[in-house]
Amino acid sequence: MTAYRQNQPLCPTCSQPLESLDTHAPQAVVDICKQCGGVWLDWEDGDFTDLARQIPPVAGRTIARGGLGDCPRCNKELIVEVFRDVAEVLRCSECAGAFVPYASIGKLSECTPAADMVEQPKGFWARVIGALKTKFPT
Numbered sequence: 614m615t616a617y618r619q620n621q622p623l624c625p626t627c628s629q630p631l632e633s634l635d636t637h638a639p640q641a642v643v644d645i646c647k648q649c650g651g652v653w654l655d656w657e658d659g660d661f662t663d664l665a666r667q668i669p670p671v672a673g674r675t676i677a678r679g680g681l682g683d684c685p686r687c688n689k690e691l692i693v694e695v696f697r698d699v700a701e702v703l704r705c706s707e708c709a710g711a712f713v714p715y716a717s718i719g720k721l722s723e724c725t726p727a728a729d730m731v732e733q734p735k736g737f738w739a740r741v742i743g744a745l746k747t748k749f750p751t
Contacts, residue, residue, distance in 0.1 A: 622685030650715030
């Protein structure tokens with residue numbers, strides 16, 4: 614157990630206790646806020662898109678009005694980051710953990726998992742070769 618888990622971490626947006634959530638990923642320890650529905654993910658928990666699909670809806674959630682708080686792991690400032698151009702997450706620049714607001718969870722769950730993403734060729738000739746390989750598979 615890491616040091617920050619010895620005490621119950623608090624939600625960075627509404628300051629309520631975060632509760633551990635079981636996921637299909639054995640190494641992941643995901644924390645969910647039962648009040649605002651946001652989720653804390655440590656950098657080693659896995660792909661955000663896979664984890665977002667496992668987050669249950671929070672009944673009777675309250676929209677947080679507290680603004681940006683500090684990282685529940687290391688108490689450093691959280692910075693707004695746009696993840697894959699679709700969802701805002703609050704990222705810690707110290708430990709690389711991220712708080713995913715409830716509104717962003719659905720957007721993340723619709724993204725292609727990182728393992729399924731194919732990197733697009735960058736240069737002109739790489740694009741030509743890629744197109745030829747698609748048209749004339751070996």
